[in-house]
Amino acid sequence: MAVTEDTTNAGGIGARMLRKEDGKLVTGESKFIDDIHVPGELWMGMVRSTMAHARITSIDTSAAASMPGVHSVLTGAQLADMDLWAAPLPCAWPVTDDMANPPHWPVVPEVVHHVGDIVAVVLADSRYQAADAVEQVIVEYESLPAVASIEQAIADTNLAHTDLSTNKAYTWAIAPDPEGTQAAFDAAAHKVSCRFVQQRLIPAAMEPRGVLAVPSPMGGDITLYSATQVPHILKVMMAATTGIPENMIRVVAPSVGGGFGAKLNINPDESLALVLAHRLGRAVRWTETRSEAAGSTHQGRGQIQHVELASDANGKLTAIRVKIDADMGAYMMLITPGTPLLGSFLYHGVYETPKFSFTCEGWFTNRTPTDAYRGAGRPEASYAIERAMDMLSYEVGIDPIEIRRRNYINGGEPFEMWENPAGIFFDSGHYTPTLDRALEMADVAGLRAEQQARRDAGSSKQLGIGLCTYVEICGLAPSRALGGLKYAAGGWEHSTVRLLPTGKVEVVSGSTPHGQGHETSWSQIIATKMGISPDDVTVLHSDTAKSPLGLDTYGSRSLAVGGVAISMAADKVIEKARLIAAHQFEAAPEDVEFTDGSFSVAGSPSKSVHIQELGFAAFSAHDLPDGMEPNLQEQVSFDPPNFAFPFGTHVAVVEVDEDTGGVELIGYFAVDDCGNQVNPMIVEGQVHGGVVQGAAQALYEIAVYDDDANITNPSLMDYLVPSAAEMPSIVTDSTCTPSTTNPLGVKGVGEAGTIGSAAAVINAVVDALRPHGITDMKMPATPMRVRRAIEAANGGAS
Amino acid sequence: MSAGAVRVRLSVNGESHEIEVEPRTLLVHALRDSIGLTGTNVGCDTSSCGACTILVDGRSAKSCTMLAVQAEGSEIVTIEGLAATSDGDGLHPMQEAFHECHGLQCGYCTPGMILASVSLVDEYPDLDDKKVREGLEGNLCRCTGYHNIVRAVLTAAGKEA
Numbered sequence A: 001m002a003v004t005e006d007t008t009n010a011g012g013i014g015a016r017m018l019r020k021e022d023g024k025l026v027t028g029e030s031k032f033i034d035d036i037h038v039p040g041e042l043w044m045g046m047v048r049s050t051m052a053h054a055r056i057t058s059i060d061t062s063a064a065a066s067m068p069g070v071h072s073v074l075t076g077a078q079l080a081d082m083d084l085w086a087a088p089l090p091c092a093w094p095v096t097d098d099m100a101n102p103p104h105w106p107v108v109p110e111v112v113h114h115v116g117d118i119v120a121v122v123l124a125d126s127r128y129q130a131a132d133a134v135e136q137v138i139v140e141y142e143s144l145p146a147v148a149s150i151e152q153a154i155a156d157t158n159l160a161h162t163d164l165s166t167n168k169a170y171t172w173a174i175a176p177d178p179e180g181t182q183a184a185f186d187a188a189a190h191k192v193s194c195r196f197v198q199q200r201l202i203p204a205a206m207e208p209r210g211v212l213a214v215p216s217p218m219g220g221d222i223t224l225y226s227a228t229q230v231p232h233i234l235k236v237m238m239a240a241t242t243g244i245p246e247n248m249i250r251v252v253a254p255s256v257g258g259g260f261g262a263k264l265n266i267n268p269d270e271s272l273a274l275v276l277a278h279r280l281g282r283a284v285r286w287t288e289t290r291s292e293a294a295g296s297t298h299q300g301r302g303q304i305q306h307v308e309l310a311s312d313a314n315g316k317l318t319a320i321r322v323k324i325d326a327d328m329g330a331y332m333m334l335i336t337p338g339t340p341l342l343g344s345f346l347y348h349g350v351y352e353t354p355k356f357s358f359t360c361e362g363w364f365t366n367r368t369p370t371d372a373y374r375g376a377g378r379p380e381a382s383y384a385i386e387r388a389m390d391m392l393s394y395e396v397g398i399d400p401i402e403i404r405r406r407n408y409i410n411g412g413e414p415f416e417m418w419e420n421p422a423g424i425f426f427d428s429g430h431y432t433p434t435l436d437r438a439l440e441m442a443d444v445a446g447l448r449a450e451q452q453a454r455r456d457a458g459s460s461k462q463l464g465i466g467l468c469t470y471v472e473i474c475g476l477a478p479s480r481a482l483g484g485l486k487y488a489a490g491g492w493e494h495s496t497v498r499l500l501p502t503g504k505v506e507v508v509s510g511s512t513p514h515g516q517g518h519e520t521s522w523s524q525i526i527a528t529k530m531g532i533s534p535d536d537v538t539v540l541h542s543d544t545a546k547s548p549l550g551l552d553t554y555g556s557r558s559l560a561v562g563g564v565a566i567s568m569a570a571d572k573v574i575e576k577a578r579l580i581a582a583h584q585f586e587a588a589p590e591d592v593e594f595t596d597g598s599f600s601v602a603g604s605p606s607k608s609v610h611i612q613e614l615g616f617a618a619f620s621a622h623d624l625p626d627g628m629e630p631n632l633q634e635q636v637s638f639d640p641p642n643f644a645f646p647f648g649t650h651v652a653v654v655e656v657d658e659d660t661g662g663v664e665l666i667g668y669f670a671v672d673d674c675g676n677q678v679n680p681m682i683v684e685g686q687v688h689g690g691v692v693q694g695a696a697q698a699l700y701e702i703a704v705y706d707d708d709a710n711i712t713n714p715s716l717m718d719y720l721v722p723s724a725a726e727m728p729s730i731v732t733d734s735t736c737t738p739s740t741t742n743p744l745g746v747k748g749v750g751e752a753g754t755i756g757s758a759a760a761v762i763n764a765v766v767d768a769l770r771p772h773g774i775t776d777m778k779m780p781a782t783p784m785r786v787r788r789a790i791e792a793a794n795g796g797a798s
Numbered sequence B: 001m002s003a004g005a006v007r008v009r010l011s012v013n014g015e016s017h018e019i020e021v022e023p024r025t026l027l028v029h030a031l032r033d034s035i036g037l038t039g040t041n042v043g044c045d046t047s048s049c050g051a052c053t054i055l056v057d058g059r060s061a062k063s064c065t066m067l068a069v070q071a072e073g074s075e076i077v078t079i080e081g082l083a084a085t086s087d088g089d090g091l092h093p094m095q096e097a098f099h100e101c102h103g104l105q106c107g108y109c110t111p112g113m114i115l116a117s118v119s120l121v122d123e124y125p126d127l128d129d130k131k132v133r134e135g136l137e138g139n140l141c142r143c144t145g146y147h148n149i150v151r152a153v154l155t156a157a158g159k160e161a
């Protein structure tokens, strides 16, 4: 059943309900990590390696240690002697049995492996004193050859870890029929072979990371506040790696200022704060500085993609072969090795292909580790196939729109449970309507006429129109599927719903928001389910003492897994309440109906009770059915039977100044299908933000490393996160193809914008430059690159 | 008074404060750490993000680019005090517009974005989409893609179509 926008129930599923979260955030009442203080807290300052690969020969901490306000300065070797850790920092996704995984200690004892690796930690009374003391620690290094790029890693001349024999970390493949795939290429009427570079990106959530560990020296327990997306995973991992018993650790994520994947890791600073606070019996805190983040928080993307397409004479795909070289950076962090593989099932996009093969090799470099960043593997996949499809359309000589229509799964008609060539099932899809709607909204026909007019006039400002019809995989994830992929944890989500004595509702959520508006959306689900006002609902989350079970928020999973758990727990509360109502009515439970929050008996209008009125009966327990436990509180751990596959069509319109090479994004149109929507306003907001992040990859952002593997643009001065001035308004619409994976029919939308936009924007840039014979453009499409491409295409003299 | 500390007198959200800070203390840290008003956020260390934007004598300023001592004698408004500067007892119209237009997600950029917008509307009576976008160039948001922020500012300025 498709849910259309609900205008009757202002707070139910489908309503554009304004967010409950906003009041605190627009007044400064919210507490982010750096806003929380406890008496006697010590500030950590990190002494970070300035070398990418080197052996520490000496560390002189004496000057720093004698500075005012400094409590202590501890080196990696000293910390190693203090026996603070039970194990190195964790990697939860060893993708192959033979994957290399060099130990990642919070503070390195001997050899640094990237700029930003921590070599010593200062503890001081204030933020400024810690920073001053860090400056005074003198570290001497013996430099080792560094691996500064994927190409250097592959060459294997220098080793990123000298105790490994190669930089290759693993090889992972889905290649059901390599010979058949090769035969398809041999027989193809058209082939394209593309090499794309997914540049490294700095996630740059506006709130830097931070941590505060507060011990209870007598009680023995410890509370870790962290700007994290994953308090539950952090708790388990901290117990496993520090040896502090899990039952003594409480993790709290306060207001978190954006994550985008960058806050889902298990970081050196979190571990350090925890063990030092525990050992010293004093609170220990740290707040990342923005420039420090380039070496202290994982980065995203970092791949070289080789994509080959084969088609028949009409442009109908016959085979797709993909080989990825993925930059792990210096260490395997929580899901570093698996991140590129999250896209592995999607390299055929929304298109049918008889033959498919995917191989990924992971490579160590001496750069900041990579890990999940908004989309995590899927933007890379959709970029590759959507760019390659445009290149195939040039080759075949048909319009990019037409080549897509010819290849859509099920001919563009609706489908359910379509098996892809890698053996997974797309829950549902219907691709043509998003394409048609996006073309109409953007007036692509009109834009084409305008483009031709500018070309005919020899205008220096050329128009480009780019398309992306993406599919993504979310609803992470069926636990068994994760087990099959060697991921250590499951993919369920937990919720408890309790009807309080006074009729109000508490929802305990295992998902952990950091801008997504869960308090609002989860209240809307309860409002519709239980027939109550969303104002009567409070959502408890992000604190393992309030929400002990959960697997947190990443991969657009919260609604499709966590929201569904909430809905199912509400169903259980309603079922129990029905028994109480039946008992009060002296009726059989099967005769008791539940409508708009009220239980009633068919045919006896006098017998009616609102569910909120039953809270007290369940609490007082004076007159419950025989054998029934008091209270109305039910819990569900929902393990989804399948993934969910949202999709959509995006159209980007750019103006390219051929004289300067400048690219301006002048229009953006997004039609997304994420199944049923709980709050369309929030859905649109997610799309807007995602689109800009993907467009930023296409046009502006790149973490630049020099030949010695130093990052040269760590600050927001040089790393170009776009402002409002660079971005256009975004026109959105949606279609609705409910998921078959869960009872709410929902899919997920947190990453969709990013997954669609980088390809759409680059396709538009290349489209503008087609008269020069240009077929590809590297990201980011800077004025320099565009201008040089034009010059090269015109024999060096444009 | 500790060695090297200086005394700064300033008014914040209508209340006078006299604080002791090291001469190098940034205004944003004085507000957050000395006065305890943590609504003003820090998002960078290069004056690039605008998360720390406040009103100093009625005009927006990045409080990480000022020393606390430079605020001597100034009248400062932070996000905590903004609502009180407008008529009525609820939110300031700009706060209300951000809420109504879904102009915030994680909310970290929001205090700075709202105060920069208040100052923008004050200075430019004839705002349109382009002028708002250019006017907010110094304030970064990673969540919203700016679309709804621009709508919010135009709404508060009475310019939304």
Ligand code: FES
Residues within 6 Å of the ligand: B041, B042, B043, B044, B045, B046, B047, B048, B049, B050, B051, B052, B053, B062, B063, B064, B065
């Ligand atoms: S913190 Fe002031 S501009 Fe970023």
Ligand code: FES
Residues within 6 Å of the ligand: A206, A257, A258, A515, B103, B104, B105, B106, B107, B108, B109, B110, B140, B141, B142, B143, B144
């Ligand atoms: S709302 Fe998150 S940075 Fe703007």
